Amino acid sequence: MTTIHHDPLAGTKYGRLIVNGRSDPRPGQVMPEASTVTSLRQRNRSLLLKQIILRQETTRAELAHLTGLSAASAANIVAELIDEGLVEERGNRSSQGGRPITVVGPRADRAITIGIDVGERGVAAEVFDLSMTRVDREFRGGQIEESPDLIAADIRAAIDALRDRNGDRWGDLIGIGLGLPGIVETDLVGTQTLYAQSLGWPALDVVDLCSAVDVPVFAENGAKLQARVEHWFGNARDCDHALVAMLGRGVGLGIITAGEVATGSRSAAGEWGHTTLMLDGEPCRCGNRGCVEAYLGADAIVHRWRDTGAQPSGSGWTALTSLIEAADAGDPAAADLTAHVIDELGAALGSLVNLFNPERVLIGGWVGGRLIEAYRDELEAAIVAHALPRPGSQFTLHPTHFAGDAVAAGAGLLPLEALIVSGWSTAG
Template sequence: MSGEPGSGRPKLSLPEVSTVTTLRQRNRALALKQVILAQETTRATIARDSGLSTASAGNLVAELIAAGLVEERGSVSSHGGRPITLIGPRAESAITIGADIGERGVAVELFDLAMHRIDREFRGGAKEESPEQIGDDIHEALRALRGRNAERWPTLLGVGLGLPGVVETAPDGSQMLYAQSLGWPPVPVRSLCDLGGVPVLAENGAKMQARAEMWFGSARGADHALVALLGRGVGLGIVSAGQVAYGSRSSAGEWGHMVIERGGRLCRCGNRGCVEAYIGSDAILSAWKDTGGVFEGTGWRAIGALIAAAHQGDPAASTIVDEIIDCLGVALGGMVNLTNPERIVIGGWVGLRLMESLGERITAAVKKYSLSRPGDQFQLLVAKFGGDAVATGSALLPLEALIAADPAERGPR
């Protein structure tokens, strides 16, 4: 590397200038994420957690304030010094949307920049729908939200979709949904939601629940975790080294279709013996019905009735619940051996029902089917987010895109 004559200093080449600029953008993004995660923090805390000098952290915060993304919120007293100014996200500066998409309908939720939910809209829910009908549901829900939030709509960062299947992203940025268990053909994400110039980002719903739990829930601060989504379908978010695992083409975490019994029950995906064929809600209630169980509906109340009947000593219900716990232990025990998590988080509406009264039994079952050493190294927790988990995690996709860009230069639309 050449230097300027007589200067004694190396000349900064263009690639190095680019590297310095990228590093500053990264630090600015890191500061913005810290502010959103903390909700309220200080310049000194940002400096400490990011490894920057206090002066550098102060400059980054000033840039974020100038961009309208961060604001000062009064002060707190210090130990004998000047009051310390609090910093928080400027909630009204932008909105982001997350949608929980299933084969029976959609739940679309609107959040501000501080990730406070400010509105929601549901469509469908009565019966299974085609991809075309699901697309109509999404657009109808978005129109309703826009109608009620017209003044804030120009600040929309984008829409995130949590989808029931594998979502692959092509080199050109286009995305395709592969929902084998629903019997759908490959579905272009754009056909489900196309909003012109508004960014639409998609990912598997279980990964979106894991993202929500990592940011604000029971997986926060964990470098290695398993976040299980138990509902009609079954999925898993695998957190490794503080990041959600995607695999080579984004299908990592299709745990619901891991075979736990050769030649076992027929699964919706067409294979036999999958995890979902034993602990998905349809499989659970079908097994209970086959033994004479009587219940209403196929949702929250029905699963609750099964667990209540088991607690009351009903032999058939007790057998079904024992089988659920054992199968869950087998499925998660293998993942404990494979990934060595520090936390296992159980979510989804079926998972929340099970964790209301069966957490200790589930923990024992997982330990039974894992090696003793890794089996003693995890903590089983219930997910913080209930029915909002996938929508919340999906709403983080546009927010993360903002953070990954230069947040001081690229604000809301």
């Protein structure tokens, strides 16, 4: 297996290429900043290709305007991308009194990526084309909490099933992205390790989760990937400062600041679910007490409802839906609990609004999506109430666009970003 990803330690927008868990040059050698080893032309090419994929359909003149390049430079780079088969012309737009303007877009059939949403109970693997349209999907697991070995087996089985159904396109696969439930740390020589303390897993080399494949493999925390895909194509698009919360069984956060998803020094930024909401509060799966996740994770919410004497059928989505329906029907215990949950979520997000001063706050994950669907106005009021008046007046609240597909779609972006930055081209 070949693993390639971009080193968040590099300190530049474009990162550093890591191959098979090792950076180039070899450990111990001094590596110049990416800006000195990446040609200006390659960076301009990356800017244009990203804009073409983001816009889906655009013109050479629009690309020159968006990137600040000259019209001639933009036209020359677009011609190169067309020659490589990554971009295609898609007819013309009418112009005001002049010649028709040629429209360009990504050549969707030129490459595919796989994005895999890895959870504690199984995986959802999705195939995307170059325009980030989903081509196929495969689920494995989903019933019980699984060990890392079983998760790795699920990943292999899902990839095998996708390969069997998409054999005619498999040669166009440029990489696999993994969205993982925990901290995905990249060390100084490029080795990636997953720390999923809340799941009780030992530290895992990412390579061990996705072995025996002959394409590059990339990994990142699932909440960061949700933020990434929302920033590219979703409700945080064209927004330089946003918070993208993910609430499911776990609780996570992606922070978009100055147009980039924040990583921190070792990619642990955004572990909001394990910040303290209540001193000496409820025990959390991470081993601490009073964490946001211990109150706002799915299991915590359902457990609190059962403590009132309620007996919801099922668990997870079914139980949460039953809680909201009971509150809407006037059940006092359910109404009181949902009010507490909204206020607690408002307090947790209000603190983040004070810290990061976002333009937008997005709430996603299957728990978050259900809450914002039912209580959007109440949530916004709670966030404002727990924030300072000025930053509390400067954000808008939104659901995420991608809902249940967010992590897989964000993971599918990882190989695509490498293609954009590093100038890979697919075979054929």
